[in-house]
Amino acid sequence: xxxxxxxxxxxxxxxxxxxxxxxxxxxxxxxxxxxxxxxxxxxxxxxxxxxxxxxxxxxxxxxxxxxxxxxxxxxxxxxxxxxxxxxxxxxxxxxxxxxxxxxxxxxxxxxxxx
Amino acid sequence: xxxxxxxxxxxxxxxxxxxxxxxxxxxxxxxxxxxxxxxxxxxxxxxxxxxxxxxxxxxxxxxxxxxxxxxxxxxxxxxxxxxxxxxxxxxxxxxxxxxxxxxxxxxxxxxxx
Numbered sequence: 545x546x547x548x549x550x551x552x553x554x555x556x557x558x559x560x561x562x563x564x565x566x567x568x569x570x571x572x573x574x575x576x577x578x579x580x581x582x583x584x585x586x587x588x589x590x591x592x593x594x595x596x597x598x599x600x601x602x603x604x605x606x607x608x609x610x611x612x613x614x615x616x617x618x619x620x621x622x623x624x625x626x627x628x629x630x631x632x633x634x635x636x637x638x639x640x641x642x643x644x645x646x647x648x649x650x651x652x653x654x655x656x657x658x
Numbered sequence: 659x660x661x662x663x664x665x666x667x668x669x670x671x672x673x674x675x676x677x678x679x680x681x682x683x684x685x686x687x688x689x690x691x692x693x694x695x696x697x698x699x700x701x702x703x704x705x706x707x708x709x710x711x712x713x714x715x716x717x718x719x720x721x722x723x724x725x726x727x728x729x730x731x732x733x734x735x736x737x738x739x740x741x742x743x744x745x746x747x748x749x750x751x752x753x754x755x756x757x758x759x760x761x762x763x764x765x766x767x768x769x770x771x
Contacts, residue, residue: 578759587748587762650700
């Protein structure tokens with residue numbers, strides 16, 4: 545079983561739709577949860593970064609963490625064609641002491657249709 | 659501007675011909691790492707470095723070498739590339755004693771024929 549599971553999609557939505565992207569994980573030690581956005585021919589860029597459980601909102605983006613269910617979500621409101629990208633979830637334990645302690649999902653490819 | 663710079667961005671080469679992909683960061687980060695990204699497998703760590711002259715293997719180190727002689731640079735070396743190393747490679751960095759996320763470069767697409 546992978547540490548982090550993410551539906552690869554692809555996901556196509558009309559402009560203006562609410563998008564829900566999700567990841568599940570198995571390691572209860574994970575405390576930091578991230579969402580990266582990756583455009584074609586570019587590196588992943590950090591979109592949202594949360595610690596432990598709860599919600600975090602940044603403009604049209606909301607990140608949710610449910611540690612009891614080991615489930616994280618990214619919601620995009622009023623989606624735009626410029627949101628078309630691959631979205632990667634990532635997570636790590638409390639203390640990054642080095643090593644391979646950042647675990648990625650495989651990414652969900654999103655297309656927002658004008 | 660804070661950035662991680664990789665070169666080259668694209669390379670097509672042949673089996674067995676040694677190559678080096680350079681990575682440089684301007685944020686004075688202690689921690690640097692290399693990943694490869696393959697369809698369906700996501701990002702997998704190849705090597706990482708916690709500081710100058712300190713490197714260690716990640717999940718998929720076979721066939722790769724790294725060095726960290728300066729804090730800003732972390733080159734990835736393929737001594738004898740093989741077709742199964744055809745992939746998209748990313749370098750990343752972050753402060754070591756921090757839970758700040760990693761900053762990624764824009765990637766190097768390698769094709770080994």
